[in-house]
Amino acid sequence: MNMKRVTITFIASLLLIPTFALATSGESDSDESSSSQLHGEGSFSEKHEVIYATLNAFGEQDGMYVVNQFNVTKPGEMIDFGHYESVHNLTNLEDIKLHDEEVMFTALEDEFYYQGNLNGQPLPWTVDLEYTLDGEVVNPHDIAGEDGQLAIKIKTSANEEVNPVFYDHYLLQVTLNLDSEIYHAIEAEDGTVASAGKNKQVTFTVMPGEDEQFVVEADVINFEFDGVEIAALPSSMSVDDPETDEMQDEMRSLSDGIADLYDGVTDLRDGVVDLNDGVVELHDGSGDYLDGVRELDDGSTDLVEGSQSIGDALQEISSGFELDDNMDTSDLEELEQGLREIAGGLYEVEDGLWQLRDHYNQAYDALDDAIADIPRSDLSEEEIQSLYMSGADSDILDELVDTYIAAQTVQGTYDAVGEAFEAVSPTLLDVSESLHEMATNLELMADELAASMDDLDFADDLAELESGLNELANQYGDFHAGLVDYTGGVGELSSAYSDIHEGISELNDGTFELEDGVDELHDGTGELAEETSDLPEQMQSEIDNMMNDFDHSDFEPVSFVSERNDKVETVQFVIQSGSITIDDDEESGEVEEEEKGIWERFLDLFR
The missing domain is CATH 1.20.120 (Four Helix Bundle (Hemerythrin (Met), subunit A))
Incomplete structure (x- = not known):
């Protein structure tokens, strides 16, 4: 009986904390002023942003919040910037203030986290999800529990309203987790299908600066869907230049061969003229x-x-x-x-x-x-076949x-x-x-x-x-x-x-x-020989350009929430579309709600 009284008294005291905090706001301000005087202005070495966004089942954006992490080098008062609707301290119970676009907090630990909730800020990508069952485009919420041939089409493209730096330098990994009891005969062109426990995981990759469209097809029984997960990371890996010496030698041989082909076609043309x-x-x-x-x-x-x-x-x-x-x-x-x-x-x-x-x-x-x-x-x-394999115009060779x-x-x-x-x-x-x-x-x-x-x-x-x-x-x-x-x-x-x-x-x-055709062949091989005379150099130039497209090692991260933020080390995106489930019995939900005790409801405040 005494233990129960102590527990109730403890809970009651916790429930009174907000009222007490409001009643003693003057003292809190005094404490903050003392803390500021105690610690002074703090500093950090780097900042990390993780943007969490939710989409509905069609890919339309629902909500977004950002978890900001600071590696603190000097404890004290700090200011961060962002178009936040509200902010929450995820590190301790210290107060955190939001005024216009300024977020003010006191960081005492080596690492400090806070969450900022965004309202209406778009993602750098637009995502469109389309569902087809047995060849008919359907509303996914209308087919929960249905059977048939399902196709999910995923389309990503640039959002022109957002700084293109993310679209141009970020790699998207699109993942679908499919229950093996629901999904059968899974097909995903351009994707990777792997086992994840008893389920299947389908993964697609979108390169920086690219619009893509993917389709997953499967036979479904009692359809449900956990949604699409999209992780966006900067493609900042450094790519080593490949060894091309041997390839250049082969290209040089090819270039010389084309020149020899041109000489041979010249002789052929002269012979055809004589003929x-x-x-x-x-x-x-x-x-x-x-x-x-x-x-x-x-x-x-x-x-x-x-x-x-x-x-x-x-x-x-x-x-x-x-x-x-x-x-x-x-x-x-x-x-x-x-x-x-x-x-x-x-x-x-x-x-x-x-x-x-x-x-x-x-x-x-x-x-x-x-x-x-x-x-x-x-x-x-054999000689005639080798002539056809030389790449010359087949119609002219037929003549x-x-x-x-x-x-x-x-x-x-x-x-x-x-x-x-x-x-x-x-x-x-x-x-x-x-x-x-x-x-x-x-x-x-x-x-x-x-x-x-x-x-x-x-x-x-x-x-x-x-x-x-x-x-x-x-x-x-x-x-x-x-x-x-x-x-x-x-x-x-x-x-x-x-x-x-x-x-x-x-x-x-x-x-x-034949003479007219060989004249055209001669002109064509002459142009080919001229265009491929520097084939090794052309190949190296194309490789260099291709490597430059993939090499984003010189990318300097920028803040997603405010261009005023500095020392930004990483910015990552975690995007989740809405799931589609068979509706549970409403009564069972009500019973479950009634069965929650005061401790469970108290813990819900912190979940």
């Missing part, structure tokens, strides 16, 4: 050759018809020539004249064949020289490879039918010589016939003439049959070569396009 010139000559020579073959083919009909007429005449003369004692010399004169006309016709055919042979030889020489100018090479599949294949096809086709081309001119020569020989023989027969007519006894000569005419007629029949076969072959050659010439025409068009 195009050669193909132009090939196309012109092929056109001449085609015209010659067509002319030969067109003249074959006349040649065959003329030969047929000569053959018929010989057969007629041979069959109509019979030795007769009453033979009129006028008939012999007519025979002589016919032989000379046939010989003259053969000479004309021979002259035509010689002219045709000359035209053909000119066309064939032009074609042969043009095809010989096409570079002969045998590129392997180059197609042209190469077409050129090799033309060469292969030409080589395959080369014997037929080469046989045309010798055959024309043989035919011409045969015609010349026959014409000469006919003239010789006519001369001998004329000489025989002056001889009264020329029966033997006539018999020999008859035999010669029969033999000549028979031989000419064989010659005519060979001539028909030959002209038929010329017709097939003319038809087949039309297809070859068409392919050469396509090759000609392709090499023109």
